[in-house]
Amino acid sequence: MGVRGLQGFVGSTCPHICTVVNLRDLAECHRSKHPGSSPTVVVDAMCCIRYWYTPESWVCGGQWREYFSALRDFVRVFTEVGIKLVFVFDGMVEQDKRDEWVKRRHKNSREISRIFHYIKSHGEQPGRHMFFIPPGLAVFTRLALKALGQEAHCSLQEADYEVASHGLQDGCLGVLGEDTDYLIYNTSPYLSIQDLCLDTLDTVMLCREKLCESLHLRVADLPLLACLLGNDIIPQGMFESFRYKCLSAYTAVKENLDKRGNVILAVADHIAKVLRLHQGEKKLEEMLPLGPNKALFYKGVTSYLLPGQKSPWFVQKSKAVITLDKQILSMSSDVSMCSDPESQQEVPMDVDPEFKLEAPLCTNPEIKQVTMSSEPEIEQQVTLCSNPEIKQEVTMVSDPEILKLADLEAASRPALLWRHFSNEGLYCAGVAKRSKSVPGMWPCLVQQLFVSKEVICLYVARAQHVQGESYLVYNIMSRGEIECSNTLEDELDQALPSQAFVYRPVRQRVYALLLGDDEDGACGLAKETKEVKEWFVYAGNPLKHPDLVRPLPMSVPGGTPSLKALWLTEELGVQARRFDVLLACFNLSSMREDVQAVEGPLRALCCLLIYLFVQVDTLCLEDLQALIAQALCLQAKSTAQLADLQLDHINPRAVQLGSLFVRGLTTLVFVNSACGFPLDMSDFMPWNVFDGKLFHQKYLQSEKGHTVEALLEENRFLLTQFHSLKSVVVKACLRENRHIGSRQYWGSHHTGWWSRQGSGSQQMSSGYGRPGRGQPWRDQGPGKSQHPQGTRRAC
Structure with missing residues (x-):
């Protein structure tokens, strides 16, 4: 996962960016500076599962009682020092990463074949070097953590994006995981789960600012570097010839590095000395061999931009769009990639996490598209449905009555659901006004809301x-x-x-x-x-x-x-x-x-x-x-x-x-x-x-x-x-x-x-x-x- 070759490069060439820190000391320092604020660590749960599974036996289907005990000990150690943990799990595989998912499944299948061959040959479990996680481990880990009273979420998109977004919240000490993408995201510090000593709470913190100093880059350049090197979105071969040209022109090749390490230095040098030289004069696609992969490349770069962040490498235009098409509402911000109207493509970039909402609105086949102004002072009335028969199928609810829906009145979970959406400002109709106090969020200034049975059930799900x-x-x-x-x-x-x-x-x-x-x-x-x-x-x-x-x-x-x-x-x-x-x-x-x-x-x-x-x-x-x-x-x-x-x-x-x-x-x-x-x-x-x-x-x-x-x-x-x-x-x-x-x-x-x-x-x-x-x-x-x-x- 993450940027290919970056982990090894950091260990061999930039070990100074790795600092041993003590999480107990970090928490105490945070509390002294911010009284009343709880220090938090956001955990990429999928990166940590192998670390948590400590039972010796794994091939027989899982030592679940032992595993639950290990999770309980992990939570207890952090709770005792007053650190709140927020766990994020993968909730789905994005289409852009399906090919990578398939490659990993085939790799796992080959590993499983070797495991069974070993069992048949030796009549015993293979060593830990052939360790394969028991089935259902991710699902039951999430449920175990919830049973232990922990905050555990399932992602609506790529999990590392949501982990990094949580890392922007006040009081976050760092992101705990094992993925070099956390060096690329401009979020809280990246903490290594592999180097965590639970007894002392010592671990290694990787500093992206020091990495940038070593590569002569800015933090805002890291998403561009990651995509040129190749990651889960950008195929490895997409910029192979470009990287070779950078390496050929690079004059500071180090003999003590492997080829991959020199390639990283060469591409970073090209960004710092060549691309940045023409930044603002030429568009990025004029300086890179993007070809037919232009849209994919820009999507890869923008995938690292967290809510409210922008890239200096291309012009962005913010626009909120409501599209009533096949019952789907979406709001997105677009990236302008070139000025040629015939070749211009728009790649959705999620500036606000709320813009990811997709919710069914009505079943009227006559669908409209409404563009809403992004200006804070402007209000827009959105008409969902003009068909009187359709309106009879939905429940008309005024804002104060949202938590008093007849069918939701006695159900605690849906009530919490509506409170959840009210806090996020996720309303699919009515009068909406952008908040001045909370930039980038749609508040709950909704006077009327048409809610169908389908919408409610989908929101519950x-x-x-x-x-x-x-x-x-x-x-x-x-x-x-x-x-x-x-x-x-x-x-x-x-x-x-x-x-x-x-x-x-x-x-x-x-x-x-x-x-x-x-x-x-x-x-x-x-x-x-x-x-x-x-x-x-x-x-x-x-x-x-x-x-x-x-x-x-x-x-x-x-x-x-x-x-x-x-x-x-x-x-x-x-x-x-x-x-x-x-x-x-x-x-x-x-x-x-x-x-x-x-x-x-x-x-x-x-x-x-x-x-x-x-x-x-x-x-x-x-x-x-x-x-x-x-x-x-x-x-x-x-x-x-x-x-x-x-x-x-x-x-x-x-x-x-x-x-x-x-x-x-x-x-x-x-x-x-x-x-x-x-x-x-x-x-x-x-x-x-x-x-x-x-x-x-x-x-x-x-x-x-x-x-x-x-x-x-x-x-x-x-x-x-x-x-x-x-x-x-x-x-x-x-x-x-x-x-x-x-x-x-x-x-x-x-x-x-x-x-x-x-x-x-x-x-x-x-x-x-x-x-x-x-x-x-x-x-x-x-x-x-x-x-x-x-x-x-x-x-």
């Missing part, structure tokens, strides 16, 4: 996304696109299916809930597409195109309620309706009474086990017993006991099954948030229901034929719970004509229905799981093409 409470819901509703990174799956042994396929029918039913017809109560900007773009990693998927996946209708007793009814009401019985929808998403409506009879904290586990064993015929009785036994035994285990567990050897199938189960837990997070949270999230957090080593131990014991009593460590109380849960799962499977057999009766040649029907990547069109389950995607397959060029077919 957006707020829950930003607050880190939900998973994937807003991405689906706003963009119709989701992604899932690599899972520890063996491409050479596909007797167990990829999690991408196992849980796809669940996702499809949620798509129907979120993106169905208006009469079904669905909402969202993406609802008209009727398809969701899935970027999921599985064997044989080149990731050149997303899988286009259609919603799958589901049957809810009494009919499928609207999102408005699920999310925004607290009427009597609504929680039961939410649970009904959740069961329908897993196709378990017929098992409602049996699932309800299961002890509360085990219901989520029961739903997942039933779905998993109905869906995948290669799972056997020993697998079921191991999964139930480890979940029950986990409750009595301490963190130290789990850490001390020793395994005879590592089984590659158990590794994949553990990962498959944990991906099921993330699927539960997704479904639960889409259905309005009918289940207590703590019931299916992995630190409460799964431990990788404990599961692996039970798996090996079950495979050897140990009795149930032995699996449960002779605990008679657990024996009752075990048989109760097992009987519900077995009963549900029998209803679907699925008999869970013992592996000892299969014989060595038996691999189950999954493999018999063709599990190889070339046989995906036959589908996965049990036949006759009413899932049309199986007939078309995830990897077929509509055209010879390879466009992916909808599922």
Whole structure:
């Protein structure tokens, strides 16, 4: 991540920009200068996950209790010295960085292949040099931090931009992460997570001002340098010839540096001595070989400009535009790149974070575009919709009544939502006046607001996304696109299916809930597409195109309620309706009474086990017993006991099954948030229901034929719970004509229905799981093409 080669360059050529600092001392200094102000550190959570995951075992599916304990210790140390932490997580992959995302997924796939090869060859976990993060680590890290009372956000764009923006706030001591982009952003100091000693709170601070002194540049030149060197937006080869010319003309080449280090010095020298010489006389595109990549280059430079910042390298014109097009409102500031009207292109630059808002306004096909003046004193009245029929479909709300909407009155989260939007000034209609006291923000001087059901639901999804409470819901509703990174799956042994396929029918039913017809109560900007773009990693998927996946209708007793009814009401019985929808998403409506009879904290586990064993015929009785036994035994285990567990050897199938189960837990997070949270999230957090080593131990014991009593460590109380849960799962499977057999009766040649029907990547069109389950995607397959060029077919 970040600027290619810059990290190594700093370490070898500019070590003086790295200073050891003590965060406790920085906090005390801040408090002495600013009494009453809390010192804050903004954390790029995605950069820190590897630092936080300290458990020795990682290949078995995750040591979640140990990991939660490590996070708690991390938070405690900062809390004790009075430092507030703000965590920011990646919320989506921007289209400009999709190619880079795909490259990293392919790289991860190669690493996973080496991991499984090592396990098969040695029967043990590889060393830390081959460490691969357990599945779902980012999702559950966010939820763990929230459970610990921390402020954790999910980004609406590239996470490092939002991290850097938070760094501009008063009281911020620095940005904690491991990404050289934080040297480029003009924000608070960059603090290294890799060099952080938690015991002493010492770490390394990297000073961008000292870097600029070494390169003879200004801080405002750094975004230009980053793009000319190449980053996640600008492809490495885009300026290859330009960098070679700079290096050829550079007279101060250092023999003790590698080529990359000299290239950085040469490009910086060219900016300082050549480009700056003509700055103001010539436009940047006249001095650089931009060619057809002009728009991409300017987008790359402006991506480093935080709210209120400008670049001296090109002229900027500020303009607020409201475009009522396909229910989308957007406000942006534009960059003028050249004066030629025929070749002029405009690249959106986000001067204010509020300008990123996209919200549905009305369904009137007659759409207008209104340009609003950016002058502070000018007010503009915006007309949203003139169709009287449309106006009847929306609720007209006066400003004082925003928090008293009939359906929002008793719902605390939506009430907080409206307060959140009121503070940010994010109103999509009415009379707006730019604030003099808060430059760059649209205040709450809105006299009338037309709010449709769709707007409210989308805002709820957006707020829950930003607050880190939900998973994937807003991405689906706003963009119709989701992604899932690599899972520890063996491409050479596909007797167990990829999690991408196992849980796809669940996702499809949620798509129907979120993106169905208006009469079904669905909402969202993406609802008209009727398809969701899935970027999921599985064997044989080149990731050149997303899988286009259609919603799958589901049957809810009494009919499928609207999102408005699920999310925004607290009427009597609504929680039961939410649970009904959740069961329908897993196709378990017929098992409602049996699932309800299961002890509360085990219901989520029961739903997942039933779905998993109905869906995948290669799972056997020993697998079921191991999964139930480890979940029950986990409750009595301490963190130290789990850490001390020793395994005879590592089984590659158990590794994949553990990962498959944990991906099921993330699927539960997704479904639960889409259905309005009918289940207590703590019931299916992995630190409460799964431990990788404990599961692996039970798996090996079950495979050897140990009795149930032995699996449960002779605990008679657990024996009752075990048989109760097992009987519900077995009963549900029998209803679907699925008999869970013992592996000892299969014989060595038996691999189950999954493999018999063709599990190889070339046989995906036959589908996965049990036949006759009413899932049309199986007939078309995830990897077929509509055209010879390879466009992916909808599922």
